[in-house]
Amino acid sequence: MATDSPLIIALDYPSLDQALCMADQLDPTRCRVKVGKELFTRSGPAVLEALHGRGFEVFLDLKFHDIPNTVAGAVEAAAEQGVWMVNVHAAGGGEMMRAAARRLQEKKLATHLIAVTVLTSMTQDVLAGTGVAGALDEQVMRLAALTRQSGLDGVVCSAREAAALKSSLGEAFLKVTPGIRPHFAALNDQERVMTPAKALKEGSTHLVIGRPVTQASDPMAALSAIEAEIA
Numbered sequence: 001m002a003t004d005s006p007l008i009i010a011l012d013y014p015s016l017d018q019a020l021c022m023a024d025q026l027d028p029t030r031c032r033v034k035v036g037k038e039l040f041t042r043s044g045p046a047v048l049e050a051l052h053g054r055g056f057e058v059f060l061d062l063k064f065h066d067i068p069n070t071v072a073g074a075v076e077a078a079a080e081q082g083v084w085m086v087n088v089h090a091a092g093g094g095e096m097m098r099a100a101a102r103r104l105q106e107k108k109l110a111t112h113l114i115a116v117t118v119l120t121s122m123t124q125d126v127l128a129g130t131g132v133a134g135a136l137d138e139q140v141m142r143l144a145a146l147t148r149q150s151g152l153d154g155v156v157c158s159a160r161e162a163a164a165l166k167s168s169l170g171e172a173f174l175k176v177t178p179g180i181r182p183h184f185a186a187l188n189d190q191e192r193v194m195t196p197a198k199a200l201k202e203g204s205t206h207l208v209i210g211r212p213v214t215q216a217s218d219p220m221a222a223l224s225a226i227e228a229e230i231a
């Protein structure tokens, strides 16, 4: 079931049952869902089948980062399972990203392929600790430009970088932004955060939201508040 909503709810749960319990409260015409490393490692492709069966478009967030041939194969495997979106790490480089994009083209698979720039949990200091000397926002820009040159559909970045990316790489290039924090939510381990309405205003095309909804005492009330904020 396709939706126009920019909302992607991160189903970060340790079991298939818990993830489906939340999915059963959500409406596939009002949001997409994201399956990440914990849930997929525990439940495998069964979770994708179950979510597709409920009508959801699924972002498989496994952030592949490996040699080009391995990543191309992994992206192909994800797309064959019908996911709406899959991602790789831009830091894997242009060769890796081009191999993945080419594989989807060759196999005529319509899954969106995007790349992670700098994780939203990272600060300037944390980035420097990995050996990247320049400014964090410049690193995001550099990796996003490489992602677009490599033929991908967009990036994962913080909403704080969305406006600059929109002006340099255009509106159609997807800006999928985790680190979304409504005023009522805790920051948790996120550093580069923004509220839902501001993120859309800055140019985010999709908002990834996990704990502000899934860990809320009333998840559906939290989701409704977010929908009202962005309406």
Ligand SMILES: O=c1ccn([C@@H]2O[C@H](COP(=O)(O)O)[C@@H](O)[C@H]2O)c(=O)[nH]1
Pocket (backbone or CB within 6 Å): 010, 012, 036, 116, 118, 119, 120, 121, 156, 157, 178, 179, 180, 188, 190, 208, 209, 210, 211, 212
């Ligand atoms: O840079 C990134 C890339 C991915 N994520 C993922 O998004 C969600 C965010 O969940 P919250 O509970 O809203 O913090 C989570 O699944 C991350 O793995 C990210 O946060 N930042």
